[in-house]
Amino acid sequence: MAPKPRGEWSTVLSHLALGVVSLHAAVSSVQSSRGAAAGFLLQALAAATTLVPGLGTHEDCLAGAWVATVIGLPLLAFDFHWVNGDRSSANLLLGGGMVLAVAGDHLGPEGCSVAGQAVLLVVAVTILIVAVFTGNTYGMWGGAMLGAAGLLSRLEEDRLLLLPKEDICRWALAAGSWAYCWALHTQRLQWE
Template sequence: MGAAGGWGWAPARALLCAVCLRGARRARQVTGGPAAGFLLQAMAAASDALEPLWAWGTPGGGPPTPLPGAWVSAMLGQPLVAFGFHRLSGDRATANLLLGAAAALAPIAARLPEEGRLLAARAVTFLTAGSTLTLSVLTGNAPGVLGSLLMAAGNLLPAPGARFEGHPWVLAAGNLALQRALRQLGVD
């Protein structure tokens, strides 16, 4: 599960990191869920951007290959953002169910073979984006609709040369849209 394209994707991942850091900074004063989710996504993007520097996962032994940051972001970071989105909208039951399911599934899925991890990440992405999309449609939050669709597309359509790395340009745009959607809910 190495980085798609090595250094070729570093600028896109750096942009994704910057966008998510901005979101974490802006959301931290109102609620911890989105702030933690954006921060986790920023750290994951930075880790993926620097991945060509790591000497992990040598075929003949050595330390195990770490999970890609994009996988961690999809399994935990994005559900944290969605958790805050639902809580700020007054939908606490869905918020708690979504975050609880993601938190319970992540450690189990991390031990699965690559195919199983890919399936788990896609399931959590579908659940997170679907719930945020539904809430955005019901509340008339256009940036939330756009952000949900972009986050789903960014995770379900991987970067060229990768099985699951997420598409950093699309994910950056999705995170910007979700930040605007949260602003409509009163985060900024």
């Protein structure tokens, strides 16, 4: 009986952390980067739907997480690429996310899971590449944490470090979002 309450509390705390970090990042980046702010806001809303009782069914929460992944994360990477002049990669990431969002009903649960993890890893790798070439330390940490969340979600185990795997992934996403918010701020300061 003891592991169940720990899992419930860790789930609530991980959703709360991701929601608060994402909402803060959305508010702090809205003036400089509306695309990234929209991506952060999608993450915050997806996390909030699971925290408010009676707000939606389990399927609605999964749909919100799907949208936050396939549209929200490419929006975050879009601005990072756009400011650095890599407009083709920015458009490709965002366009690919939009196509996946539309095709989500036809993929099935396993297909959606694999596509979401692929989007997370592609966004993490592209952010990491741009951050390395521009010397943006926060971007490197953000890309590494987003990548860690993507890789952890592919593991077969249900629990990591005595916590549910999904909670650890949300903590990694929250840390990545926090670092990425600072990366955007640092990037804007470099280009001004």
